[in-house]
Amino acid sequence: MDFFDDATPAWYALAILLLPAAGFCWNAFTYRTEFTRKRGHIVPLLTIGTALFCALTIFKHAVIDGDVGDTPHAASATHDAPAHDSGGADAPPAAGSLADPRWSWSSKAHGVVYRIIDTGALRIDAGITIDHLTATMLLVVTLVAFLVHLYSVSYMHGDKRFSRFFAFLQLFSFSMLGLILTDNLLLLFCFWELVGVCSYFLIGFWFEQDEPPKASMKAFMTNRFGDVGFLIGILLVYRMFGTTDLAEIYAGLQAVAEGRAALPPLFGWEAGTLLTVAGLCLFTGPMAKSAQVPLHIWLPDAMAGPTPVSALIHAATMVAAGVYMVGRIYFFFTPTALAFIAGIGTVTALVAATIGLVHNNIKKVLAYSTCSQLGYMMLSLGVGGYSAGLFHLYTHAFFKACLFLGAGSVIHAVHTEDMREMGGLKSKLPVTYRTMLIATMALGGVPFFSGAFSKEMIVEHALMWGWSHGLAHMLPAIVAIGGGGLTFFYMMRLIYLTFYGAPRDQHKFEHAHESPPAMTIPLMVLAFLSFFSVGWPMPFLGGHKLPELLAAPPALASIALGHGADHGHGGFALAFGVLVLSCLVIVFGYRLYKQTYKDRNPGPEVWVARLRPLHTTVSNLYYFDEFYRATIVRFSYATARVLALFDSKVIDAIVNGVGTVGQLIAAGFAAFDRIVVDGLVNLNGTVCHALGSRLRRLQTGNLQDYLAFAVGGMAFVTLLFLFLA
Amino acid sequence: MQPLAGYVFLGTAMFVLGVFTMVTRKNAIYVLMGAELILNAAALNFVAFARYMGNRLDGQMFAIFIIILAAAEAAVALGIVLQIHHHFPSIDVSKPDRLGD
Numbered sequence: 001m002d003f004f005d006d007a008t009p010a011w012y013a014l015a016i017l018l019l020p021a022a023g024f025c026w027n028a029f030t031y032r033t034e035f036t037r038k039r040g041h042i043v044p045l046l047t048i049g050t051a052l053f054c055a056l057t058i059f060k061h062a063v064i065d066g067d068v069g070d071t072p073h074a075a076s077a078t079h080d081a082p083a084h085d086s087g088g089a090d091a092p093p094a095a096g097s098l099a100d101p102r103w104s105w106s107s108k109a110h111g112v113v114y115r116i117i118d119t120g121a122l123r124i125d126a127g128i129t130i131d132h133l134t135a136t137m138l139l140v141v142t143l144v145a146f147l148v149h150l151y152s153v154s155y156m157h158g159d160k161r162f163s164r165f166f167a168f169l170q171l172f173s174f175s176m177l178g179l180i181l182t183d184n185l186l187l188l189f190c191f192w193e194l195v196g197v198c199s200y201f202l203i204g205f206w207f208e209q210d211e212p213p214k215a216s217m218k219a220f221m222t223n224r225f226g227d228v229g230f231l232i233g234i235l236l237v238y239r240m241f242g243t244t245d246l247a248e249i250y251a252g253l254q255a256v257a258e259g260r261a262a263l264p265p266l267f268g269w270e271a272g273t274l275l276t277v278a279g280l281c282l283f284t285g286p287m288a289k290s291a292q293v294p295l296h297i298w299l300p301d302a303m304a305g306p307t308p309v310s311a312l313i314h315a316a317t318m319v320a321a322g323v324y325m326v327g328r329i330y331f332f333f334t335p336t337a338l339a340f341i342a343g344i345g346t347v348t349a350l351v352a353a354t355i356g357l358v359h360n361n362i363k364k365v366l367a368y369s370t371c372s373q374l375g376y377m378m379l380s381l382g383v384g385g386y387s388a389g390l391f392h393l394y395t396h397a398f399f400k401a402c403l404f405l406g407a408g409s410v411i412h413a414v415h416t417e418d419m420r421e422m423g424g425l426k427s428k429l430p431v432t433y434r435t436m437l438i439a440t441m442a443l444g445g446v447p448f449f450s451g452a453f454s455k456e457m458i459v460e461h462a463l464m465w466g467w468s469h470g471l472a473h474m475l476p477a478i479v480a481i482g483g484g485g486l487t488f489f490y491m492m493r494l495i496y497l498t499f500y501g502a503p504r505d506q507h508k509f510e511h512a513h514e515s516p517p518a519m520t521i522p523l524m525v526l527a528f529l530s531f532f533s534v535g536w537p538m539p540f541l542g543g544h545k546l547p548e549l550l551a552a553p554p555a556l557a558s559i560a561l562g563h564g565a566d567h568g569h570g571g572f573a574l575a576f577g578v579l580v581l582s583c584l585v586i587v588f589g590y591r592l593y594k595q596t597y598k599d600r601n602p603g604p605e606v607w608v609a610r611l612r613p614l615h616t617t618v619s620n621l622y623y624f625d626e627f628y629r630a631t632i633v634r635f636s637y638a639t640a641r642v643l644a645l646f647d648s649k650v651i652d653a654i655v656n657g658v659g660t661v662g663q664l665i666a667a668g669f670a671a672f673d674r675i676v677v678d679g680l681v682n683l684n685g686t687v688c689h690a691l692g693s694r695l696r697r698l699q700t701g702n703l704q705d706y707l708a709f710a711v712g713g714m715a716f717v718t719l720l721f722l723f724l725a
Numbered sequence: 726m727q728p729l730a731g732y733v734f735l736g737t738a739m740f741v742l743g744v745f746t747m748v749t750r751k752n753a754i755y756v757l758m759g760a761e762l763i764l765n766a767a768a769l770n771f772v773a774f775a776r777y778m779g780n781r782l783d784g785q786m787f788a789i790f791i792i793i794l795a796a797a798e799a800a801v802a803l804g805i806v807l808q809i810h811h812h813f814p815s816i817d818v819s820k821p822d823r824l825g826d
Binding site for chain 1: 823
């Protein structure tokens, strides 16, 4: 019986999701105990380890074995190569059908669904969806998260908020995995915000220092900026399709593409404008989260957080969530929206890479590199390289996590992040050096390392897109190729400044020592994954490469607007051409590095002097921060000041006026109370008192008087009766 | 047979005199005697009305009860008078006026 025949995968997925949540609760609620304070890493390691095991199980069944449930297998549907295990699936869907060819499993079909909201008009059902994208993403996230947990045991050792760090890591893992597993756009948004807030907590983890709180605030605010757009996009989608369920949105758009339905008129826009606007709104979320120009400014600052956090959140997973999300709703983007995405990606890739050339902080160089690589991914998705972009996400997660953890190891050894105080550490940190070198090769796209496969796929797609759209559209391809050289150059510069040459700070050099195994083992695992790349055709994937299994969904939005789905496969010639071109660029980058840093002929100072204005601009980060400070920040301060004035002059006056009127009314009531109500009560008392003090005189105590009263009273009553009768 | 009115007038006179005695006299013995007068006025009324309403015996029975009652009352009252005299060295009924406190 196949794994995906019943609801079993849902329980695995729930275990993956809920174990880190449980670990977070454990650490959060027992933080006072001796065990958690000293050994706060044990429960989180266990939960994330189990989650990793469950993710491996799902990956094995979904991708390696290709167990299929009720839908045809991706490999058999999109590639004519014989599927390694068709699992009794039917023939591939007929040509022209727009049914999603991707294999996917939904927990809803097996009754595992949780109705969160049902108001009649709005219904939100939380379900779990698993396809190749999810399964691979789960594996990448749990694996990197596990390694980072392991690394943190040593890196954060002795920190006074040790257990809290792990609690946040667990909360982040939970949120990130929820983001991957959910099948609803609104829930995806919720998890999206959760990872954002975890990022905020973790950037500002050392909140006693100056920089982290500011950086976390910057990250948070920048992301809110994008999330507003995201939320507007979700509302637009809801207005268009009346649902936020991804499968239902797909079905709705499919009906439109097949001409069975039409989009509801909204604001009087035609379908193309509507889809483009909604797509771009949705894209602003990823733009902020994945640090795309112009919302990239928060990512380098986010390096103020602990280095394992930079590796996990700001390199491997959270920033890639934007790319993942674009991949999830890929069918929704119109050609215009995709071109915009490609443009943004291109600009980001170029801008961030150039800043990486001149920065001196080891973590910030890596941050700009991350930024640039995320730009590559967006570029790839924008030019139609769906599988290439997502594949680059996976390979990048491993080698960039490796680089960050390596940088953490270096910082751990020399207690500085400034590369000008390093140098010559090769002999002191051999493991760190070797693993970082491997990851650098992968990042630089040196053939046979993992990055090469994904990058070449990206370049290939960019070239084909440029070819079919005209000369101006060649820009992404040019940047993608040229960026490879820049990447290799700045990474070799990083390696050189850190590990080669003579030590520039003798004191720090002498105290440096290699990190403990809890830190080097994750490095070695990640370096292995950067080298032994899943970009090779894998025997255990039935001779397929992993990206081939990540088939793109039909471009429904394009078809709905009357554009055909374009792009054929480039063929062997193009792939070979790209490989040669990439190699040439890398060799050029290496030559440049060798000439500048190794031979110093001329040295970097000469280049700086020659390109003075350019260097100033780039090392001031293109004045993005200054620009925002002069416009947005200043504008919001001015607005705030005006509003504060309005608040104190108008709102307060109204409030005070209401208060005064209330006071007057209350005084009136008090007077009424005092004079009328109290007067009545007092009158009652006075009358009773007067009456009593008169009548008490009859009470003489003399028996004879009482007798006289009794007889008199009797006589009175008798007479009364006589007269009345 | 004597007319009823005579008895009723006599009874009323005795009652009024009894009350007058009880209210005005300071001496406790006089007060007691006033009480006897009132009781006897009542007894006289019982006998007179019994005779008047067909020579019935129940009125007579009440008269005898009242005589017994008067005897018992006199005994108890004299006891009280003795106690008063013991407490205040006098039998002036205007002296014990603590009921007014």
